[in-house]
Amino acid sequence: VAILNFAEGTRFAREKQIDQESPYRHLLRPRMGGVAFVLASLGDQLEALLDATIAYSPHDVTLWDLLTGRIERIDVRVRRVEIPAEFLTGSIVEPGAPLARFKRWIETLWREKDALLDDLRREVTSR
Secondary structure (H helix, E strand, O other), rough: OOOOOOOOOOOOHHHHHHHHOOOOOOOOOOHHHHHHHHHHHHHHHHEEEEEEEEEEOOOOOHHHHOOOOOOOOOOOEEEEEEOHHOOOOOHOOOHHHHHHHHHHHHHHHHHHHHHHHHHOOOOOOOO
């Protein structure tokens, strides 16, 4: 069984990024509630998290670009991330220290994802 959860919650747009004052160069702020709910509810049945990062070239694409073949390149990177045992309990959906640690963990994953997107975009422009 696989559970898909899109932590950005919506398609990326520069306007959305500015509106929410995202600290990330290529991402919106992560929406952690869905991830926390899945881990709290099904944590004992989960082995790991698969973190997928998708980079498009050119960088800002639309659905129309995809449908009309205007995307030159799509890079997909997937990595397996072990879920710390402390996040596999219901305590991460309640206010307190476990929730704060969970948020810091997700934010760390998000910083790593943002850095990866930097690298992928640098790779494309250096060709």
